[in-house]
Structures are given as C-alpha cells and as structure tokens.
Amino acid sequence: MSHSNSFPRRRFLQSTAGLAGLGALGMLPIASAHAAAITVGFVYVGPKDDFGYNQAHAEGAAAVRKMEGVTVIEEENVAETVDVQNTLESMIRFDGATLLFPTSFGYFDPHILALAPKYPDLRFQHCGGLWSADKHPRNVGSYFGYIGMGQYLNGVAAGHATKSRKIGFVAAKPIPQVLLNVNSFLLGARSVDPTITCQVIFTGEWSMAVREAEATNALADQGCDVITCHVDGPKVVIETAAARNCFVCGYHADQSALAPARYLTGAEWNWASVYTAMVKSMQAGEAIPNFVRGGLAESFIKMSPLGPAVPEAGRAQFEATRARILAGGFSAFTGPMKDNRGNEIVSAGQAFKESDVELESMNYLVEGVIGSTA
Amino acid sequence: MNETDLGLWAVPLAILGGAIRVSTPFLFVSLGECLTERAGRINLGLEGTLVFGAMSGYAVSYLSGSAWVGILAGALAGALFGLIHGILCSLPRVNDIAIGIAMMLLGMGLAFFFGKGFIQPVAPGLPSIELGRWSDVPQVRAALKINVLFFIGAGLAFAMWWMFRTTRLGLIIRTVGDSADAARAMGLNVTLARVLATAAGDALAGIGGAYLSLYYPGSWNEGISSGQGLMAVALVIFARWNPLGCFWAALLFGGAGALGPALQSVGINQGYYLFYAAPYVFTLGLLFVTSSPTRVMAGAPGELSITK
Numbered sequence: 115m116s117h118s119n120s121f122p123r124r125r126f127l128q129s130t131a132g133l134a135g136l137g138a139l140g141m142l143p144i145a146s147a148h149a150a151a152i153t154v155g156f157v158y159v160g161p162k163d164d165f166g167y168n169q170a171h172a173e174g175a176a177a178v179r180k181m182e183g184v185t186v187i188e189e190e191n192v193a194e195t196v197d198v199q200n201t202l203e204s205m206i207r208f209d210g211a212t213l214l215f216p217t218s219f220g221y222f223d224p225h226i227l228a229l230a231p232k233y234p235d236l237r238f239q240h241c242g243g244l245w246s247a248d249k250h251p252r253n254v255g256s257y258f259g260y261i262g263m264g265q266y267l268n269g270v271a272a273g274h275a276t277k278s279r280k281i282g283f284v285a286a287k288p289i290p291q292v293l294l295n296v297n298s299f300l301l302g303a304r305s306v307d308p309t310i311t312c313q314v315i316f317t318g319e320w321s322m323a324v325r326e327a328e329a330t331n332a333l334a335d336q337g338c339d340v341i342t343c344h345v346d347g348p349k350v351v352i353e354t355a356a357a358r359n360c361f362v363c364g365y366h367a368d369q370s371a372l373a374p375a376r377y378l379t380g381a382e383w384n385w386a387s388v389y390t391a392m393v394k395s396m397q398a399g400e401a402i403p404n405f406v407r408g409g410l411a412e413s414f415i416k417m418s419p420l421g422p423a424v425p426e427a428g429r430a431q432f433e434a435t436r437a438r439i440l441a442g443g444f445s446a447f448t449g450p451m452k453d454n455r456g457n458e459i460v461s462a463g464q465a466f467k468e469s470d471v472e473l474e475s476m477n478y479l480v481e482g483v484i485g486s487t488a
Numbered sequence: 489m490n491e492t493d494l495g496l497w498a499v500p501l502a503i504l505g506g507a508i509r510v511s512t513p514f515l516f517v518s519l520g521e522c523l524t525e526r527a528g529r530i531n532l533g534l535e536g537t538l539v540f541g542a543m544s545g546y547a548v549s550y551l552s553g554s555a556w557v558g559i560l561a562g563a564l565a566g567a568l569f570g571l572i573h574g575i576l577c578s579l580p581r582v583n584d585i586a587i588g589i590a591m592m593l594l595g596m597g598l599a600f601f602f603g604k605g606f607i608q609p610v611a612p613g614l615p616s617i618e619l620g621r622w623s624d625v626p627q628v629r630a631a632l633k634i635n636v637l638f639f640i641g642a643g644l645a646f647a648m649w650w651m652f653r654t655t656r657l658g659l660i661i662r663t664v665g666d667s668a669d670a671a672r673a674m675g676l677n678v679t680l681a682r683v684l685a686t687a688a689g690d691a692l693a694g695i696g697g698a699y700l701s702l703y704y705p706g707s708w709n710e711g712i713s714s715g716q717g718l719m720a721v722a723l724v725i726f727a728r729w730n731p732l733g734c735f736w737a738a739l740l741f742g743g744a745g746a747l748g749p750a751l752q753s754v755g756i757n758q759g760y761y762l763f764y765a766a767p768y769v770f771t772l773g774l775l776f777v778t779s780s781p782t783r784v785m786a787g788a789p790g791e792l793s794i795t796k
Contacts, residue, residue: 161600161710163607191600191710315752318761322714325764327705328506328746332753335498335505335627350705357706358630372610486757 151183152212152397155205157198158190159218160321164347166366171217171241173367174385178393187211194220202229206236213396215389217241222256230254237402239392242291244474245405257388257406259414260468262298263439264381265342266446267417268363269302270435271378272340273310274428275361276303282338282360283314284329286345288487290476295344295381297480299363301446303340304482306431313338314485321346327354334358340378352377361423368418379432380418387413409468411440443467453478454485498627499750505631506746507739508638509704513538513713514738515641516696517720518727519648520566520689522734525724526652527685528665528678528791532588533573534693535717536595537566541697543603546708549698550611558611559637559698566694567687569595574683584793592717600710607709614703635703637695641735644692648731661685665789693717719767726771728787741767 154175162172168190179186187209192201198221205211214236216226222243230238230251238254245256272281281303283296300312313336315329326343330351333341341355342363349372355362356373364370364380392402408414417436420429438444445467449460459478460466466473479485517534524531541562549558573591577584617639620632652658663671664681671678700716701708723741727733744767748760 161604161607163604164709165608313753315749316760317749318764319714321711323700323705323707323709323712324510324714324716324745325749328502328510329749329752331505331509331630332498332502332746332749334630335502335750336753347709347711349707349709353707354705484755485752488758 151185152393153185153187153210154178154393155202155209155211155214156186156188157192157201157205157214157216157218157221158188159194159220160191160346162188162190165349165352165369165372166345166347168217168346169367170383171215171385174383174389175215177386178389181390181393183397184393185209192218194218194225196225198225199229202226202238206233211236213237213239213393215239215241219243226254227251237396239402247404252404255402255404255406257392259383259388260407260409261381261383261415262294262473263409263444263446263468264415264417265295265298265363265365266302267432267436267439268342268365268379268381269299269304270306270432271420271424271428272299272342272361272363273303273306274425274431275378275423276310276340278337278339279307279310280336280338281310281312282330282333282336282341282355283312283483283485284326284333284341284343284345284351285314285316286320287318288316290474292344293476293479293487294473295365296483296485297476297478298446299342300480300482302435305435306428310482312483314479314483316485317345323350326350330354331358334360364418370418370421374421376423377418377421378424379420382416382418384413384416407469409439410436411442439468447473452481454481454483456481496754498754499747501627501631502746502750502753503743506750507743508631508634509742510745511738511742512635512638512641512699512704513696513716514720514723514741515645515735516637516699517693517717518723518734518738519641519644519731520692520696521721521724522689522727522729522731523648523661523692524570524686524689525792526665526729526789527661527682528668528789529574529577529584529682529686530588530721530792531570531573531591531686531689532585532718532721533569533591533595534588534690534721535713535715536592536599537569537690537693538595538697538700538717539713540569540595540599541566541694542701542712543599543606543697543708544694545698546611546701547603547606549613549702550606550609553612555612555614555702558702559614559695562694562698563691564694566697567691569694570687570690571683573690574686577686578679578683603708603710611702611708613706614699616703635699637699637703641738645731645735652731662789665791668791693720696720722771726775729789730787740770744770 156175158168160168162168175186189201192198219242222240226238230253240256242258243256285292296314303310317325327350340361343351348365352362352369352372356376361376361378363378370377445465447460447466449464450462451460453459544565545558545562548561549555576587616633616635618633620629664678668678700712723737727737748763
C-alpha cells in the first residue's frame with residue numbers, strides 16, 4: 115500500500131526538496147559559511163503525528179530542520195519491508211541525503227544492513243538496533259535511550275496516585291525493551307508502596323486500536339486505577355483509560371492534552387537534543403560513534419510536567435528520584451530480586467544500572483507483575 | 489473507581505461488554521454488504537469506505553461541533569463511494585470485485601490524505617446510554633454503557649429482515665439479485681436497483697466507520713481499522729445473507745475480540761496469540777461444518793459473481 119502510493123509522493127518531494135536545496139545553496143555563502151550543507155532523511159513506520167513513537171522522532175526531525183544549512187526530508191507510513199530500502203535509495207539518489215535516520219526497529223535487519231555496504235560514504239543511524247563492530251558495517255550506527263528510567267518515574271507518580279494499589283500496563287510484544295518498561299513501572303510504584311501490583315496485557319501488535327481499547331477496559335475492570343502503555347500510538351489507551359476514570363502515565367511523547375486532569379506524567383523521548391547533536395558533529399566533520407546510548411542525564415529522554423492529580427508527597431518523591439537518576443549510578447534492579455515465577459534474577463549484593471547490558475536482554479517479569487512473557 | 493473484584497466472572501462480562509462495544513462497525517458494514525449482495529453485486533470496497541467514513545465523520549464532527557453531523561457526513565461519503573462503485577460496475581464487462589479492490593485502496597488513500605490534519609485535534613464523540621444504573625458493580629455499568637448506534641444497528645437488522653421478507657422493495661431487491669432476467673421480465677430497472685443498493689449499503693459502512701472514530705476506540709488515526717471492513721464482508725457469507733444472521737455474527741466477532749485481553753486480565757496468559765485468532769478459527773470451523781460439496785451455499789443470491 116504505502117509503496118503503491120509512495121512514488122508520486124516521492125516525485126513531489128523530489129521537486130520540492132530540490133527547490134529547497136537550491137534555496138539553501140543560494141543562501142549558503144552569506145547565512146552559514148561555517149556549517150556544511152547537508153541533507154538528512156527521516157523514515158517513519160507510522161504517521162508522524164501519532165502522539166507516540168513516530169511523533170517523538172518527527173519532533174526531533176523538526177528541531178534538525180531549524181538548524182542552519184540542513185535540509186530535512188521525511189517519509190511516513192513506510193513498512194518494514196523492501197519498501198524502506200526503496201524509500202532510502204530514493205532519498206539518497208534523488209535528494210542527495212547523506213545522513214539517514216530509518217527510525218523503526220524492523221528496518222535494521224535486513225534492510226539497513228543490505229543498503230549500507232552499497233553506500234559506504236553515507237551514514238545510516240538506526241534507533242534501537244544492536245550494532246556490533248564485528249558483524250555490522252562501519253557506516254551504520256545505533257542509538258537508543260534508557261527510557262526504562264522514565265517508566266520508573268512514571269511508576270513513582272502512579273504509586274502515589276493509586277487507591278486500589280493495582281496499576282495496569284498495555285504492552286505490545288514481550289520483547290526486552292517492553293519488559294524493561296513494565297518491570298520499571300512496577301518497581302517505581304513499589305518504591306512508594308511495596309504491596310502494589312501491576313497487571314500487564316500484551317496486545318501482540320505495535321498498533322491495533324480496538325484491541326488496545328479492549329485491553330485498557332479489561333485492566334479497568336480488574337480494578338487498575340493507573341494505566342500506562344508501550345504501544346506505537348498511546349492515544350487510544352490514554353483516552354480510553356481516562357474515560358474509565360483511571361489516571362494515566364504517558365509514553366513516547368507528551369499526551370497530556372488528551373486527558374489534562376488525569377495525566378500524571380509521561381516518559382518521553384528527547385530526540386530533538388540527540389538529533390541536533392548528531393547533525394552538528396556530522397557538519398563539523400567529526401565521526402558519530404557507532405553505538406550511542408543515553409538517559410535522563412544525557413537528555414535522551416525527558417519527563418512530561420507533573421499533572422494536577424499528583425499529590426504533594428508524590429511530587430517530592432518524584433523530584434528526589436529524578437535527582438538521584440540524574441546524579442548517575444542509580445539502580446532500579448537491586449538484588450535480591452525474583453521474577454514472578456519465583457526464580458532469582460538478581461542475586462543479593464548485585465545491582466544493575468540503566469546502562470548495564472544485562473538489562474537489554476531482559477526476558478522476565480519481576481515479582482509483583484501479573485502476566486506472562488509467552 | 490472502587491472496582492469490585494469479580495474473579496473469573498470478569499471474562500463473560502468482558503465478552504458481553506466487548507461484544508456490544510466492538511460489534512457495531514461489523515454490524516453496519518455487514519448489513520450494508522448484505523443489502524448490496526442481495527441485489528446481486530459484491531462490494532469489496534467497504535474497508536476503504538469504513539476508513540474514509542471514520543476520517544470524514546471525525547473531521548466533520550470536529551469542524552461542526554456535533555458528532556451527529558459527523559455520522560451524517562460519514563454516511564454521505566459512503567453513499568458517494570457506493571454510487572461510484574455502482575455506476576462503474578454497470579458498465580459492460582466490468583468486474584465488481586476488481587472495482588471493489590480499487591475503491592478500497594482509493595478510500596484508504598483519500599482518507600489518509602485528507603485526514604492528516606485531524607489526527608491531533610479532539611472531536612466531540614457520540615453519547616451513550618447507561619443501562620447499568622441498576623447495578624452497583626462499576627464493571628457492569630461500564631459494560632452496559634451502550635452507544636445509540638448499536639440500537640439503531642440492531643433495529644436496522646430487524647427492519648432489513650422484515651423488508652426482504654414482506655415488502656415490495658425487498659422483493660425487488662431479491663429478484664434483481666436472484667435473476668436479472670426475471671427482474672427485466674417484470675419490468676424492473678436492474679441497473680438502477682443495483683446502483684441504489686450499493687449506494688445505500690456503502691452509506692451504512694460509512695456510518696460504521698464514523699462509529700470507530702467517534703465512539704470506540706473514539707479517535708481518528710491511520711491505523712483505526714484493523715480490517716473490520718474486510719471481515720464484515722466475510723461475515724455476510726457466514727450469516728448466509730440474512731440480516732438477522734449479520735447481527736448475531738457481528739456480536740460473536742465483537743465478543744471473540746474481547747476474549748484475548750479479558751483472559752489475560754484474569755491471569756490466563758499462555759498462548760494469547762491463539763486467543764486473538766479465536767474469531768477466525770471459529771468462522772473457519774463453522775463454514776467447514778455447514779458447507780456441502782453437493783449444493784451451492786444456502787441463501788446465496790443467484791446473480792453474485794462468486795456463485796454464478
């Protein structure tokens with residue numbers, strides 16, 4: 115589908131981007147003699163205004179667009195199939211893009227890995243991929259943020275807001291990044307009250323509006339009174355939960371506008387800061403590291419402002435926890451800790467910080483999470 | 489708030505609630521398709537109409553401030569799509585299935601194109617009737633918050649069943665659908681009847697789409713339909729072209745869709761992918777059991793291109 119209608123749109127983009135490029139060239143000597151002209155391409159798997167994953171990246175692209183000497187081209191709704199290779203090739207050949215951000219997880223293998231060796235002078239930056247020096251091309255980079263700590267802070271706010279001591283999580287698929295978020299959300303809440311439990315429901319798809327709404331209703335029926343999620347577009351979950359009089363914590367982007375009175379806070383990506391820094395070093399001719407990670411302290415993620423429903427004690431603990439995370443060395447996973455089947459996952463005396471790679475292969479739900487990974 | 493702990497009772501309750509919440513788009517689309525197919529045409533474009541109806545309903549509701557005007561817009565947009573489909577299929581040697589697929593792609597493409605600006609705004613939604621006031625269990629109240637369109641759809645199913653059985657209009661549609669030659673011999677205008685039946689059926693699908701964006705899940709985005717329009721076309725065969733059957737089939741599909749999340753919420757976590765596939769497995773099984781190698785599908789209109 116997206117392929118069949120992508121060609122005329124690419125034609126249109128070509129001509130407009132070409133015009134914009136001419137304009138930029140004309141201005142170049144006066145406006146930005148120091149910044150090299152560069153064309154940056156962004157590719158999204160869904161609509162770029164989905165209140166979620168894609169919007170977070172598009173906000174980053176919008177910040178890059180404001181930089182001097184930069185032309186930004188974007189294409190949305192590009193499937194994780196050979197479609198993304200066609201889109202990237204047309205960005206490279208027709209628009210002259212030299213820095214590319216194919217932002218969806220499934221673009222990495224095999225699509226980026228197939229294109230990168232063909233264009234060794236260009237740079238492919240992929241979000242969330244596990245780049246390793248011995249397996250992957252040198253012109254591919256991977257970056258990601260420790261957003262689990264954002265969900266931990268969501269959990270702190272949720273722990274203070276919940277009356278039923280049951281909180282809920284609508285999750286897409288049981289992959290490590292999602293499990294880390296579910297576990298972090300519960301651990302944050304348990305730092306407030308260790309009797310809190312978290313019910314998780316997996317929808318099995320990154321974006322499936324009706325099933326997300328059903329999952330949210332099922333959580334509310336079970337008495338969960340604070341709900342968050344990890345799906346591509348949290349709009350449906352947030353609106354449905356608020357309609358059931360639950361409090362909500364956001365994810366990916368700021369959703370406070372959807373439920374101003376019931377929105378506690380949210381774990382957001384801060385791609386604007388990450389992308390502008392990467393483009394800057396590219397313009398300056400510096401190398402972008404192949405493997406980049408960062409958290410709150412590195413401005414890879416940020417929190418939505420606290421909503422009116424968070425009580426005073428909650429605000430204080432939220433800010434104190436945020437300060438500890440910003441100071442570095444904070445660890446949510448400290449032993450002894452068991453998973454929800456009774457197996458020990460962190461032994462006594464052991465502690466995993468946000469940057470520990472053990473967390474990137476998480477395959478368990480911690481004790482207190484009601485649900486199963488399979 | 490203060491939800492009561494229901495234990496395993498949560499599952500039947502969720503299926504009931506889900507059946508009512510999720511079934512309405514299935515119901516409207518399958519009733520629309522039933523009407524069109526009874527007149528002898530297949531319209532596979534209803535998925536496109538559903539998505540376009542969702543977009544236009546949401547957009548017009550946002551611009552006008554009234555969800556009912558939005559529903560009307562969805563219906564009008566649907567009728568327009570139906571007219572195009574109906575008229576194109578009336579040309580000689582045009583295949584209705586191919587046109588249907590083209591209309592489906594057109595509807596989705598246009599909806600994505602015009603809908604770009606309406607993903608972010610929040611439009612007024614449809615009101616619902618609270619039938620659960622008698623209960624002090626909040627879950628029951630939530631399950632029995634029923635949208636008006638559900639009742640309209642149910643009433644429409646009965647009305648259509650009655651129309652096909654007893655009215656002159658129903659007889660005309662059935663004759664046109666069963667034998668074009670007989671209809672011509674009666675002096676009926678076959679082409680006109682089919683074009684109008686397609687337009688009316690598509691208008692119903694447009695209403696089903698507007699329900700998606702204006703009530704449940706209640707917002708417009710490009711992933712709003714997960715194939716309900718296509719499934720509803722299959723539902724018509726499943727319901728043997730009987731509007732009452734469409735009603736029960738839609739309820740069944742809605743309820744089966746609620747099964748997966750509900751089972752997970754009471755702690756049955758193993759194999760949720762299988763539970764999500766339940767509606768399809770069930771349909772396959774039922775079609776298998778009721779099919780026969782010796783006769784054409786019972787109730788199929790004789791003029792349908794798939795049965796001819």
